[in-house]
Structures are given as structure tokens and as C-alpha cells.
Amino acid sequence: xxxxxxxxxxxxxxxxxxxxxxxxxxxxxxxxxxTGSGDGTPGSGNGAAEGAGSTAPGAPGRFTExxxxxxxxxxxxxxxAATVRTPTGGSDAPAATSAPKGASSEGEPAxxxxxxxxxxxxxxxxxxxxxxxxxxxxxxxxxxxADDEDATTLxxxxxGRDGRAGAAVTDPDLDDLDExxxxxxxxxxxxxxxxAVAAVVVVGLGVGYAVVGVSDQQPGADGVxxxxxxxxxxxxxxxxxxxxxxxxxxxxxxxxxxxKRTWTVxxxxxxxxxxxxxxxxxxxxxxxxxxxxQQTLSRTVTADGSDAPSVLHVxxxxxxxxxxxxxxxxxxxxxxxxxxxxxxxxTGRALQGVGDEATAVAVRSAADGQTTQHWVVVSRTGRAIxxxxxxxxxxxxxxxxxxxxxxASVVGAQCATAGGACADSPSTSDAPPPxxxxxxxxxxxxxxxxxxxxxxxxxxxxxxAPSEDFTGSQCESVNWSTTxxxxxxxxxxLLQDVPGIFGLNEIVLTAKDEATATxxxxxxxxxxxxxxxxxxxxxxxxxxxxxxxxxGGASVAGWTTxxxxxxxxxxxxxxxxxxxxxxxxxxxFLNPQKGLDISSEEWNTVTVRGVQRxxxxx
Numbered sequence: 001x002x003x004x005x006x007x008x009x010x011x012x013x014x015x016x017x018x019x020x021x022x023x024x025x026x027x028x029x030x031x032x033x034x035t036g037s038g039d040g041t042p043g044s045g046n047g048a049a050e051g052a053g054s055t056a057p058g059a060p061g062r063f064t065e066x067x068x069x070x071x072x073x074x075x076x077x078x079x080x081a082a083t084v085r086t087p088t089g090g091s092d093a094p095a096a097t098s099a100p101k102g103a104s105s106e107g108e109p110a111x112x113x114x115x116x117x118x119x120x121x122x123x124x125x126x127x128x129x130x131x132x133x134x135x136x137x138x139x140x141x142x143x144x145x146a147d148d149e150d151a152t153t154l155x156x157x158x159x160g161r162d163g164r165a166g167a168a169v170t171d172p173d174l175d176d177l178d179e180x181x182x183x184x185x186x187x188x189x190x191x192x193x194x195x196a197v198a199a200v201v202v203v204g205l206g207v208g209y210a211v212v213g214v215s216d217q218q219p220g221a222d223g224v225x226x227x228x229x230x231x232x233x234x235x236x237x238x239x240x241x242x243x244x245x246x247x248x249x250x251x252x253x254x255x256x257x258x259x260k261r262t263w264t265v266x267x268x269x270x271x272x273x274x275x276x277x278x279x280x281x282x283x284x285x286x287x288x289x290x291x292x293x294q295q296t297l298s299r300t301v302t303a304d305g306s307d308a309p310s311v312l313h314v315x316x317x318x319x320x321x322x323x324x325x326x327x328x329x330x331x332x333x334x335x336x337x338x339x340x341x342x343x344x345x346x347t348g349r350a351l352q353g354v355g356d357e358a359t360a361v362a363v364r365s366a367a368d369g370q371t372t373q374h375w376v377v378v379s380r381t382g383r384a385i386x387x388x389x390x391x392x393x394x395x396x397x398x399x400x401x402x403x404x405x406x407x408a409s410v411v412g413a414q415c416a417t418a419g420g421a422c423a424d425s426p427s428t429s430d431a432p433p434p435x436x437x438x439x440x441x442x443x444x445x446x447x448x449x450x451x452x453x454x455x456x457x458x459x460x461x462x463x464x465a466p467s468e469d470f471t472g473s474q475c476e477s478v479n480w481s482t483t484x485x486x487x488x489x490x491x492x493x494l495l496q497d498v499p500g501i502f503g504l505n506e507i508v509l510t511a512k513d514e515a516t517a518t519x520x521x522x523x524x525x526x527x528x529x530x531x532x533x534x535x536x537x538x539x540x541x542x543x544x545x546x547x548x549x550x551x552g553g554a555s556v557a558g559w560t561t562x563x564x565x566x567x568x569x570x571x572x573x574x575x576x577x578x579x580x581x582x583x584x585x586x587x588x589f590l591n592p593q594k595g596l597d598i599s600s601e602e603w604n605t606v607t608v609r610g611v612q613r614x615x616x617x618x
Contacts, residue, residue, distance in 0.1 A: 242317040242384060242417055243295045249313035249388065253409035254301045257311065257390055257402045261303035269298045279312055279389035280363040280374040281338035281345065281446060282331065290330040291323040293385075309392035311403075313410065316385045321419065328357060328380040331387070335361050335376060336436025338446020342366045342455040345446045346605060348433035349400055353426040355381035355411045360404070361433050362397055366450050373397035377407045382420025386410050400428050430549040432612035439463055441508060441617030442491050447609045448504065449602045452595055456495045458504075466490045466507050472589050473563040473574040475531035475538060476524055480587070483520075485509035495596070502596045504606075505589040508614050517580040524578045524587070525559045539564040544600070548608035550581040550615040557581075560607050562600075575600075577607030586610030 251263040273296070278284030286292075295317035302310045318324040338345050344364045351358035358379035365372045374391045375398055388410070390403040408423035415422035437444030439460065448458040466480035466488060480490070488509035495502065511517035531538045541562045548556035558579020565572045575590040575598075588610050590603070598606075 243297050243315050243414070247315055247384075247410065247414050247417075248297060248299045249301055249311060249406065249410050251301060253406050254303070254311050256405040256409070257398060258303055258309060261305060261309070263301050263303050266300040266302070271296060273298055273314065277312075279314060279387050280365050280376050280391070281335050281340055281343050281361060282376070282387065283340050287327075287330050287334050290327045291318060293317060293327070294319055307393050309390065309398060311406065312387075312389040312391075314387045314389075315410065315414070317418070318383050318385070321383055324380055324383045324385055328378070328385055331378055331385065332359050332434040333436050335359070335378065336434035336446075337438075337444045338363065338433075338436065339457070340365075340446075341457045342450060343446055344449040344602075345433045345444075345609075346397075348431050349377075350429045350431035351377065351379065351404055351407075351426065352429070353424045354404060354408050355379040355386075355415065355423070356421045358407075359431075359434050360400060360428065362400065363446075364449070365391075366453075366455050369453060371395065375400050375403040377403055379407055379411055380420065381411050381415045381422070382418030384414045384418040384420065386414070404428055431553075432549065432551055432609075432616065435616050437613065439491070441614050443493060443506060443606075443610065443613060447613065448493060448606065449598050451495060451502070451598055452498075456498050458493050459496045461492045461494070463489050463491050470505065470507075472505075472587075473528075473531075473576045474535065474565055475528050475540060475563055476576075476587075477527045477534075478520075478524070480507050483509065484512075484516075485585075486512055486583070498596070500593055500596070502591060502593040506610055507587045508610065509585050511580075511583045511585060514580075514582050517583050517585045520585055521558055521578050521580045528559075528561050528563070528576070531563065535565070537566045539566075544604060546577070546579060546604045546608050548579075548612060550584075550612050552615070554581050554615065556608050556611045558607055558611065560600075560604050575603050577603060577610075579607050579611045581611045581615050584611055584614040586614055 245268050248268055249265075251265050254263040254265075255261075272286070273284035275284050277298075293316040296314070297316075298312065298314045300310060300312050302308060316327070318327055336345075336348075338361070342365055344366075346362040346364050349360040349362070351360055354377075356379075358377065360375060360377040363374040363376055365374060370393065372391050372393050373396060374389055376387065376389045377400075378385065378387045380386075386407060388403060388407045390398050390406065392398050404426050408426040411423045414420075433444075433447075436446070442460065442463065443458075445458055450456075466483075467490070468479070468481045470480060470490075472480075480488070486509075488507065490505065490507045493504040493506070511520065525543050528540050528543055531540045543559040543561045546556075546558050546560055550556050556579055558577060560575070560577035563574045563576060565574070573592050575592065576588070578585065578587045580586075586607070588607055590598070592598075
């Protein structure tokens with residue numbers, strides 16, 4: 001039979017509480033371990049009265065405030081259920097086995113007394129002969145200290161009902177008990193222990209697999225574990241294991257630069273480049289905006305003989321192709337800016353058939369009164385970037401095609417591991433230097449050559465509209481501030497920390513069409529030719545034609561010259577140049593001063609560069 005007792009926790013009788021009304025009460029649900037006979041005479045009015053009055057203060061069968069409580073609820077239930085039947089007349093007396101009406105087959109009769117001593121005073125039954133009594137085991141709970149945190153308090157059962165199912169409990173002492181945290185039972189503690197052991201085993205297995213995986217890898221070039229021995233490593237190779245000594249330029253690879261020279265390879269250096277040892281235009285400091293390379297290796301290969309050329313090879317590996325692509329873009333722009341003091345971009349070059357992407361610049365470097373010619377070529381293959389700086393002292397640079405072949409040798413050694421394109425019929429072609437500078441369409445720092453034996457960096461002023469006061473060499477019969485154009489602007493370049501009036505002016509404009517742009521260039525050339533007829537104090541050299549290649553392969557054409565203007569005993573020199581490509585026109589002006597000037601060859605290059613940068617503006 002289902003237990004029909006109220007679901008709330010039992011509570012002890014409070015002093016002063018009114019007893020439950022006398023009379024028959026609803027049968028209490030069965031309780032495992034109870035027998036049908038024992039604590040009172042079934043069906044007797046006296047037993048009912050005892051059951052009804054069992055909740056009164058101090059009633060027998062209740063635990064009062066001064067009595068010891070059972071230690072464990074389970075132990076108390078077992079002790080309460082276990083009974084020993086002792087026949088009154090002896091061991092041979094029959095035991096009463098019939099259950100009274102109102103009691104379940106396993107439960108105690110309604111109104112049965114819970115008095116501990118009831119088993120010692122059984123009621124006589126004249127019809128059945130000697131009475132049979134049962135008594136509880138002598139259960140004396142051990143008192144626990146009040147502050148024992150392991151103690152579990154057993155609340156006494158409530159033997160009566162108030163007739164209202166689920167009645168609210170208002171005993172404040174019971175509220176205090178309900179607020180105590182419930183403790184885990186033996187099964188809960190066992191489950192928690194098993195879960196903890198399982199978690200430790202899983203973590204241990206994970207660490208074990210990680211250690212085994214690392215030990216199985218081969219050390220990379222920097223001593224960092226790596227390798228591609230497993231299928232997963234081959235799918236996502238480690239950049240730390242990409243480069244090693246075999247990835248660097250060899251003596252055989254350098255032979256393509258000068259076949260008649262004997263080349264000697266230096267030690268491979270791992271890590272950042274020492275200050276002052278980086279490639280021309282790039283330097284040795286990390287480039288701003290570039291992802292951090294996971295590997296940086298460098299090696300110098302030197303030829304024998306006088307004025308011996310040398311080659312610096314720098315290889316870098318990145319974690320992903322995307323990082324390498326970004327790094328190449330930043331490196332390319334840094335080459336196009338060439339912010340290293342004393343380095344000047346003489347020309348640019350486009351490379352084909354060398355990895356996934358490549359570019360090159362010719363650089364003239366001035367230091368300590370010596371000039372060195374460089375070809376700096378850079379390429380990307382997959383996750384690897386290679387920079388080869390082939391330099392030679394003197395006025396003549398090395399052959400760019402031969403330097404490109406040297407670069408192709410290292411790309412071929414890296415492409416399979418780096419996951420990029422290899423070298424395939426490498427070649428070069430004329431092109432502007434890579435995009436660079438702080439203002440699109442204007443000169444970058446490296447576009448202007450050193451103007452003295454002690455190089456100082458060029459610094460550009462803010463871009464603004466052409467000034468009405470600018471008269472150029474006084475031979476140009478145009479007012480640049482009012483010349484018709486779709487758009488036009490100007491900028492002035494000065495040497496940092498160099499006093500005086502020395503500087504370079506640049507005016508750029510976009511004509512309404514290519515014919516208008518070409519016509520303007522020819523007009524300025526004619527003005528120079530006729531200047532002496534209009535200004536008797538002017539001396540103008542014959543104009544020199546300049547050509548080049550703009551962005552996208554378009555042609556650049558223009559003119560340069562030198563003009564002298566005399567005013568009394570003072571003669572002032574000017575360098576002027578103008579060129580166009582499509583609708584783009586660039587006019588440049590320089591006023592040389594004592595000890596501050598550039599060569600005519602360099603000036604021709606600057607004139608063409610002005611248009612090249614303008615066409616890179618878009």
C-alpha cells in the first residue's frame with residue numbers, strides 16, 4: 001500500500017502544542033520493517049487513545065529536547081523495525097500473527113503507540129490463550145557533541161495528522177533545520193569519487209599523447225620541435241621546421257651571379273639580424289605592420305678577388321600563407337619607400353617565374369664617401385619569404401637577371417616544403433619600384449638621391465595646391481595655380497636638419513585627356529628652348545629626353561634641362577624636368593646650392609619617377 005503520509009519532513013512536538021483530537025484517526029501508511037503486533041493491543045480504544053495523544057508534550061514514544069537523538073536515520077529505522085517476540089508463557093507460546101483491521105500487511109495498526117516500553121506490557125487476550133508480547137531492541141543512541149559537523153540529526157516521526165494534506169509548517173526550529181545543507185550519502189560520495197578518478201585518467205592520457213607526439217617530431221632548424229613525418233603534420237606543417245641550412249643560398253647558387261668568381265659561404269645565423277647588417281632599403285629592424293616570422297635565417301656568401309661582390313640571403317618562415325602574403329606586401333612597400341638614410345632607388349624591376357610573387361629594386365647606397373650598387377630581389381613561395389641583396393662596390397651594378405637566377409635557386413629548394421610555387425623560367429622586365437611613400441602619387445623618401453657627401457633624409461611638406469608665387473626657373477610661361485586640369489597639387493621636399501633654401505618642388509596634375517597632357521609637356525619644352533629670346537639673362541641647356549615605364553606597363557616620356565639665371569654678379573642654377581604618361585603630368589624643380597646637388601643622371605631618373613608614382617595613385 002502506498003504511503004499516505006504528508007511529504008514534508010517530520011518534526012518534533014513543540015512544548016505547549018495542543019494534542020491532536022481524540023478518536024479514530026486515518027490509518028498511517030505502511031512502514032517497512034513494522035509488524036502487525038507489538039506496541040499496543042490492536043483495535044483497542046486504549047491503543048487509539050495512546051496514538052492520538054502521542055504528539056502531546058512529553059508523551060511517551062517521542063524524543064524530547066533533553067533526550068539523545070539517534071545518530072543516523074538509516075540505523076534508527078532499522079532499530080525501530082527490528083522486534084523480538086518473547087512469549088509471555090515461555091518460548092513455546094505461539095506468536096500472534098493476525099494483523100488488525102486498519103493496518104497494512106507490513107505496517108503497524110492505526111494509533112499504535114510508539115512508546116519504547118510498550119513491548120514490555122502486552123495486553124491479555126483471553127480467546128487466544130497466553131498473550132504474546134514483542135519488545136524493541138534496546139537501542140541507546142550515542143550522544144554526539146553539538147559541534148560535530150559530521151553528525152546527522154534524526155528527527156522523530158509525527159504519529160498524528162492535522163487532517164490537511166501538505167499543511168504548512170510553521171515551526172521555526174524546523175525552518176532552521178531545512179536551511180542546513182544536505183550531505184551526500186554513501187552512493188553520492190562514491191559517484192563523486194569515481195568521476196574524479198575518471199577525470200584524472202582522461203587528463204593523464206591527454207598529456208601522455210601530447211608528450212609522445214612531441215617526442216616523435218624531428219627538431220627544426222631553430223631547435224624547435226617540428227617535422228612532417230605524420231599525415232597531420234603534412235597537412236598543417238610547422239613554420240618552425242620549414243627552414244634549415246639546406247634552405248639557404250649555396251656557393252653553387254651564387255655562381256650564377258658571377259660564374260668566374262669563387263664563392264665562399266658563411267655561417268647560417270638564426271634569429272634577428274644584427275643592427276646595420278640588413279638588406280638595402282629594408283634595414284635590420286622588424287618591419288612595422290608585418291606578422292612576426294616564426295623563423296629568420298641569414299647567410300652571407302662572398303666572392304674572391306678585388307672589389308669582391310657579396311650576397312646577403314635572408315629567409316623567413318611564417319605560420320600561414322596568409323601571414324606570409326601580408327609580410328610580402330609589407331616588405332614590398334618598405335622596399336618602395338626605402339627609408340634607410342643614404343639608400344636611393346635607382347630603378348625598379350618586375351620578376352616573373354620566381355615563386356608566388358616577386359619584385360626587385362636597384363639601390364645605390366652611399367656611406368663614408370663610398371658608393372655601393374645593390375640589386376635587392378624578394379619573393380614569396382607559400383609560407384616562406386626570401387630576400388637576396390647582391391652588392392658590389394663601384395658605379396656599375398650586377399646583372400639583375402643573374403641575381404634573379406640566384407634567388408630562383410633558393411626558391412626551388414623551399415617551395416615543396418613551404419607549399420608554394422617553385423621557380424619556372426625566371427625572367428625580369430622594366431617596372432616602377434614597388435608602391436611606397438607616405439603620400440600616394442608623390443615621391444617616397446628613397447626616390448630622391450642623397451644631395452651631399454653626408455647624406456640626410458628627405459622630408460616632404462604637406463600636400464597643397466600650387467602657389468601663385470611659384471615661378472620655377474622663370475622660363476616656363478605657365479601659371480601652375482591657374483593651369484587647366486582635372487586635379488592638381490604640389491609638395492616641397494627638404495633635407496632634414498639642413499638649413500638654407502635648398503629643396504625640391506613637385507607639381508602633379510591630371511589633364512582632361514592624354515593629348516592635353518602631352519601638349520602641356522611639349523609647351524614647357526618649347527618654353528625652355530625660347531627662354532633666352534625672352535630673357536636675356538637666361539642660359540638654358542639643350543633639353544634631354546627621358547623615358548620609362550609607368551604602372552601597368554604604360555610608357556613615360558618627358559624632358560629635362562638646366563637653367564641659369566644671372567642677376568648682376570650672382571648666377572643661380574636650376575634643374576627642371578617634366579614628363580607625362582597618359583593623362584598624368586609631373587613637373588619637378590630643384591635649386592642646387594653649394595655642396596648640395598645631384599647629378600644629371602639622377603635628375604633624369606627623378607623626373608621619370610615623379611610620373612611613375614603618380615600613375616600608382618590609381
